[in-house]
Amino acid sequence: MIKKNFFQLIFFYFFFSKGVFAAESGGMPQLNPEFWISQIFWLTLVFGILYIVLSKLILPRISSNLELRKSQIQENIEAADKQREDSEIKLKEYDNIIAKSKLESKNLFNETREKTLKAINIKRDTLEKQIDDEIKKAEIEISQLRKSAPQKINKIAIETSSEILKNVIGAEINNSSISAIVDDLYKKNGNKYYGD
Amino acid sequence: MAANPMTQFEVYRIGPEIKIGAFDISFTNASLFMLVSSLAILLIFNLGAKKNSMLPNKIQLLAELSYTFVSKMISDTAGSKAKPYFAFIFSLFMFVLFCNMFGMIPYTFTVTSHIIVTFVLAAFIFIGVTIIGFIKHGFGYLKLFVPSGVPIVLLPLIVVIEIISYLSRPISLSVRLFANMMAGHTMMKVFGGFVISLGIVGGWLPLTFSVALTGLEILVAFLQAYVFAILTCIYLNDALNLHH
Numbered sequence: 285m286i287k288k289n290f291f292q293l294i295f296f297y298f299f300f301s302k303g304v305f306a307a308e309s310g311g312m313p314q315l316n317p318e319f320w321i322s323q324i325f326w327l328t329l330v331f332g333i334l335y336i337v338l339s340k341l342i343l344p345r346i347s348s349n350l351e352l353r354k355s356q357i358q359e360n361i362e363a364a365d366k367q368r369e370d371s372e373i374k375l376k377e378y379d380n381i382i383a384k385s386k387l388e389s390k391n392l393f394n395e396t397r398e399k400t401l402k403a404i405n406i407k408r409d410t411l412e413k414q415i416d417d418e419i420k421k422a423e424i425e426i427s428q429l430r431k432s433a434p435q436k437i438n439k440i441a442i443e444t445s446s447e448i449l450k451n452v453i454g455a456e457i458n459n460s461s462i463s464a465i466v467d468d469l470y471k472k473n474g475n476k477y478y479g480d
Numbered sequence: 481m482a483a484n485p486m487t488q489f490e491v492y493r494i495g496p497e498i499k500i501g502a503f504d505i506s507f508t509n510a511s512l513f514m515l516v517s518s519l520a521i522l523l524i525f526n527l528g529a530k531k532n533s534m535l536p537n538k539i540q541l542l543a544e545l546s547y548t549f550v551s552k553m554i555s556d557t558a559g560s561k562a563k564p565y566f567a568f569i570f571s572l573f574m575f576v577l578f579c580n581m582f583g584m585i586p587y588t589f590t591v592t593s594h595i596i597v598t599f600v601l602a603a604f605i606f607i608g609v610t611i612i613g614f615i616k617h618g619f620g621y622l623k624l625f626v627p628s629g630v631p632i633v634l635l636p637l638i639v640v641i642e643i644i645s646y647l648s649r650p651i652s653l654s655v656r657l658f659a660n661m662m663a664g665h666t667m668m669k670v671f672g673g674f675v676i677s678l679g680i681v682g683g684w685l686p687l688t689f690s691v692a693l694t695g696l697e698i699l700v701a702f703l704q705a706y707v708f709a710i711l712t713c714i715y716l717n718d719a720l721n722l723h724h
Binding site: 313314315316319320323326327328330337338343346347352 | 487503507510511515518521525528529532534548567568574575593594595600601658
């Protein structure tokens with residue numbers, strides 16, 4: 285306010301003492317009214333044209349440019365939002381699919397394992413049965429062989445004894461007496477040689 | 481003569497003398513710089529409005545930032561009702577700003593350093609705002625001079641003060657701009673003169689001042705254009721939205 289008054293004071297001071305300054309070195313050229321009319325005329329003309337061109341031609345274009353950009357940005361933002369939502373839904377679907385397939389694969393795995401285990405068990409059982417049969421057969425054979433073994437050995441013993449006696453004594457000895465002796469010995473000591 | 485700091489404000493005729501009746505409307509250096517400023521504004525803003533790309537180039541950005549700056553200034557001070565006057569205030573702001581800025585170039589003429597120019601602008605604004613006020617509110621516009629909540633005893637005094645302050649608006653508006661521009665340019669001229677007269681030995685100090693003053697004057701040039709425009713907005717606000 286003080287500044288304003290100060291300048292007003294200066295202005296009026298210059299205004300009223302114009303004559304004094306004009307008499308000197310021209311004073312304030314601003315207060316020389318020679319070209320006032322010219323300045324008013326040109327100001328009105330130039331500013332008028334400037335105003336008309338700006339308001340009718342240029343400013344509406346800038347305004348529409350700004351509006352257009354604003355709406356386009358808004359549209360883009362909306363589109364981006366929509367796409368984001370879509371992608372979120374897709375992502376959820378994808379997650380669901382993954383979870384489902386994980387569960388499925390787990391089930392499949394378990395099933396297959398059980399099946400395989402069953403098959404293995406069955407095969408093992410049959411194999412074990414076969415092996416048992418074989419073993420049993422072999423055992424039977426062995427026991428048969430064992431049972432027949434003393435008779436064969438007794439026979440060998442009888443034949444061997446009679447042959448030895450023939451060579452030693454030089455006379456034929458009845459086989460039946462030798463077999464009686466062998467039988468007797470077998471009965472006596474059989475358990476020692478052929479113990480079960 | 482050249483040392484006189486007021487020489488820079490002298491108006492002289494360029495070309496022949498043109499007369500309409502008794503009035504001399506010759507083309508002068510003042511007219512030239514009005515024209516140059518206006519053409520610069522039109523050129524810049526025309527280029528800035530030419531094509532609409534999503535990513536504005538520098539000149540488009542400049543035009544659009546100026547547009548939004550003035551638009552925001554108007555809507556902040558005078559509200560949405562002032563929208564029809566946007567183009568006028570924009571032209572006014574740009575015209576004053578460019579005239580001020582062109583004045584900062586050495587050897588140019590500062591159009592706004594002439595009281596007659598600023599006064600014509602201010603008077604036009606004053607008359608226009610008053611007419612708008614009376615159109616919008618009829619004689620109710622006179623309520624502007626009667627603030628509410630004032631004691632009856634003080635009312636006559638307040639009304640007189642309000643009327644005087646209202647009537648002094650065009651003067652304060654025009655003198656503020658003119659005096660600022662004139663004072664700044666005179667000061668720069670004076671310091672420039674010191675640089676010459678003090679020579680190579682003592683001229684460095686005024687030169688430093690001169691450089692600093694140039695920066696200050698550029699700020700003042702912008703600020704005064706802004707103040708001019710914002711005061712117009714405030715006056716317009718009074719006329720459009722009667723608050724008293």
